[in-house]
Amino acid sequence: MSFLLPKLTSKKEVDQAIKSTAEKVLVLRFGRDEDPVCLQLDDILSKTTSDLSKMAAVYLVDVDHTPVYTQYFDISYIPSTVFFFNGQHMKVDYGSPDHTKFVGSFKTKQDFIDLIEVIYRGAMRGKLIVQSPIDPKNIPKYDLLYQDI
Amino acid sequence: MAPPQRCTLCRQTFFCGRGHVYSRKHQRQLKGALERLLPQVEAARKAIRAAQVERYVPEHDRRCWCLCCGFEVRKHLSHGNLTVLHGGLLEHLASPEHKKATNKFWWENKAEAQMKEKFLISPQDYARFKKSMVKSLDSYEEKEDEVIKEVRRKGLQKPEPEEGSSAPASWKGMNSQVASSSEHLSHLDLQPTPEFDWMETGQPLTFIGHQVQKTSSGATPPWMIQDEEESSGNLPIGPSYEEFLKEKEKQKLKKLPPERVGANFDHNSSTSAGWLPSFGRVWNNGRRWQSRHQFKTEAASRNKKGKS
Numbered sequence: 001m002s003f004l005l006p007k008l009t010s011k012k013e014v015d016q017a018i019k020s021t022a023e024k025v026l027v028l029r030f031g032r033d034e035d036p037v038c039l040q041l042d043d044i045l046s047k048t049t050s051d052l053s054k055m056a057a058v059y060l061v062d063v064d065h066t067p068v069y070t071q072y073f074d075i076s077y078i079p080s081t082v083f084f085f086n087g088q089h090m091k092v093d094y095g096s097p098d099h100t101k102f103v104g105s106f107k108t109k110q111d112f113i114d115l116i117e118v119i120y121r122g123a124m125r126g127k128l129i130v131q132s133p134i135d136p137k138n139i140p141k142y143d144l145l146y147q148d149i
Numbered sequence: 150m151a152p153p154q155r156c157t158l159c160r161q162t163f164f165c166g167r168g169h170v171y172s173r174k175h176q177r178q179l180k181g182a183l184e185r186l187l188p189q190v191e192a193a194r195k196a197i198r199a200a201q202v203e204r205y206v207p208e209h210d211r212r213c214w215c216l217c218c219g220f221e222v223r224k225h226l227s228h229g230n231l232t233v234l235h236g237g238l239l240e241h242l243a244s245p246e247h248k249k250a251t252n253k254f255w256w257e258n259k260a261e262a263q264m265k266e267k268f269l270i271s272p273q274d275y276a277r278f279k280k281s282m283v284k285s286l287d288s289y290e291e292k293e294d295e296v297i298k299e300v301r302r303k304g305l306q307k308p309e310p311e312e313g314s315s316a317p318a319s320w321k322g323m324n325s326q327v328a329s330s331s332e333h334l335s336h337l338d339l340q341p342t343p344e345f346d347w348m349e350t351g352q353p354l355t356f357i358g359h360q361v362q363k364t365s366s367g368a369t370p371p372w373m374i375q376d377e378e379e380s381s382g383n384l385p386i387g388p389s390y391e392e393f394l395k396e397k398e399k400q401k402l403k404k405l406p407p408e409r410v411g412a413n414f415d416h417n418s419s420t421s422a423g424w425l426p427s428f429g430r431v432w433n434n435g436r437r438w439q440s441r442h443q444f445k446t447e448a449a450s451r452n453k454k455g456k457s
Contacts, residue, residue, distance in 0.1 A: 019418070071447070086409070087426055088427045100429060122410075
């Protein structure tokens with residue numbers, strides 16, 4: 001399923017994507033194509049991309065190819081999905097400790113669509129952090145480790 | 150409140166008394182007025198060295214407004230058929246009344262003292278100008294003499310011109326003009342030119358006729374003549390298709406809410422290699438701008454660990 005979505009393989013390409021996506025939510029999935037959870041996430045992403053084409057642009061980024069961004073976004077679990085709007089990062093409160101990215105896969109396609117819509121509306125209103133519409137039961141649980149501890 | 154006074158430069162009544170002259174507006178107006186006057190004076194100053202004599206044309210009756218004296222002054226000095234360019238203005242600028250008025254103007258309006266010199270012409274300069282004027286009048290007269298001789302020769306060689314009456318008419322016109330100019334030259338205390346036998350009594354009008362295309366001769370009207378520049382492949386007027394699409398995009402952008410995130414983000418700006426997007430850190434409450442220090446320290450420590 002990952003072959004259906006566009007991939008970014010270098011920092012420059014990621015920069016380009018972030019800067020050139022205008023007036024649409026930019027979804028960057030950080031992970032590896034072979035990882036099982038990533039495969040699930042990629043499946044959902046590819047199936048919803050066309051419906052969300054006017055609101056969002058989706059790209060896949062391999063964590064091994066872009067170490068800069070892996071460290072910059074503090075990615076320790078894959079898949080991690082980061083959202084941008086007009087070059088500005090969008091934070092979402094999922095009920096999990098990390099608001100900067102969505103860790104894990106979505107349970108249903110509708111969850112993802114709802115999330116994108118909420119992010120889009122929030123961005124249009126000028127909000128940099130929005131409240132996630134996804135049921136907390138469907139959000140994957142993980143332990144966030146402090147750095148340097 | 151001081152009594153109301155009218156400032157002619159600003160064209161305004163003010164109640165500030167002496168303070169008005171130092172205000173920004175007044176100085177601005179003053180600067181503008183002087184800037185407008187300066188080119189005229191400079192042109193006149195150039196004419197001191199090389200006075201030019203031209204045939205009289207009604208345009209030479211134009212007058213120049215002298216800012217300091219507050220009245221109009223004839224720009225060019227004309228006498229009969231000839232004009233000396235910038236003669237009138239120079240004469241006025243060298244006069245003592247103008248000097249007094251300029252001093253008064255500078256003092257009252259508090260203009261820059263260095264600028265004042267530029268607007269004055271010393272009597273020595275004026276004397277120089279008179280000399281060069283005499284010289285140029287002489288040379289003009291010589292040129293006219295030569296022209297007359299040329300025409301006379303041509304007239305003798307071609308007693309029957311092909312173009313009907315126009316050639317002798319033009320010849321006569323120029324001739325009489327030169328003759329009248331020579332008469333006037335004598336007024337200026339110069340050597341009188343030799344009188345020619347065929348001179349006619351004065352037609353003071355300038356003859357500009359020549360064999361020209363007229364409607365009666367069946368020529369095309371000027372507005373029908375295609376210009377040389379317009380012939381190169383008539384491209385369609387208006388924007389191209391891509392521009393139209395871009396305009397459509399811009400229209401759509403206008404409709405978006407202005408407070409949206411990143412509304413003023415320049416999507417086309419070039420970035421250095423070290424560019425990173427705006428990203429708020431995980432453990433920080435603020436956005437990237439506040440968290441950049443943390444990232445820098447992390448990067449530094451990571452590099453250190455990696456190297457050492």
